Amino acid sequence: MSTAHVIAAVLAATTQSAPAAPVAAPNDYALEQNWLCRPGRRDACSTPSLDVTEVAPNGTRTVRTVTRAKAPEADCFYVYPTLSYDPGGNSDMIANDEERRVVEAQFARFGTVCQTFAPIYRQSTLTWLRSNMIGNPIPMDPELRYNDVRDAWRHYMAADNKGRPFVLVGHSQGSGLLKRLIAEEIEGKPAATQMLSAMLAGTNVAVPKGKDQGADLKQTAVCRKAGQTNCVIAWTSFRETSPPPANGRYGRAPDPAQETICANPAALGGGMATVNARFPSGAGIGDLVTDSPRWTKDNAPVITPTVAVPGLYAAQCVTVNGANVLSVRINADPADPRIDDVGGDVRFGAFVAQDWGLHLIDVSLVMQDMVDLVPVQLAAWKARGR
16 A cells, blocks of 8 residues: 555545546456456465565564465455556556555465455545545546445355355455445354454444444454454554544544444454564565665665564554554664664655554554464364354
8 A cells, every 4th residue: 555545545535526437337256357366376365475584673684484374274355455556536457566566465474374365346546536636536436346345255255155264354445345345245144153353454443432343333343352253353553652633534433422443453352562563575565665674774685575573563452532543662772773663654745644643554563463363263263163
């Protein structure tokens, strides 16, 4: 997910709406070409290396070899965030570099515990957001995005699921669409008993104040312990030193009788916990930087696609300025040779858009924690005789 996407979204939020788009024909998700990831083929999930370079506080580097599961017992279904540079209001169905990069950064690692499914969908584009920004909106069909995700889901359930447990994974626009999918296609249906969890990063999920269930999702509770299943994990990330402002978009529900969920994948029961972040090692780190990050002061290159920085980040869910958010602490030591801050803020030049927090790295911050939850939830699901 690019900085450009978020900057455009911030500005577009205050401009006029785009005109209606012509009705588009539905996609056929029986066609392999309409998926970024499916089991048993070479694609955006199966081909990237998952190896990780761990950079210790003293600068020592250790390369960890990571392999995919050969016969995973669960499925993971992913909907990616806003990222398309296609010229129309809705993206086309051709996967470009931006789709492949975000899958590598946010989802391919689930292949160590899941069969991976990721549909291409006709999302609202950066182009549409920018057209709003300059007051010359282009047509965009807001329902087309959801209809594609819904149709891909229905195809997956009919042709691939075969009663297997599953996890839903999303970020930003993708999380919002999955929230609706749960409400319309899963709750109250047999599929609900197969859902291990829904991991919805970078979106607001509302519940009645003081409750763990209701409002946006009527029958799906918040995950409060690792062995809980058929539950939702949602969070929006902010620096501990820069909490959401009073007019922030994240962590608040529009209804004063409601509040938003914050569930930390690294500590579902609450409290401060070290998070197991995984970052892209090069300049593709959410397009946050123009050059590759200096992981150590000597600027030595990292040869793996992914970097871990053990102990650098910790996080806990807090209520601050009326918002429920994941508060992120950086345990940096300026005297040691390791990077002190990976970034993740949305910037307008030197200005930091505080109301977006660390939206760009919502997933990267807890990437391994998300993956590690899947086998725990699967074991609990199996133990209950599902």
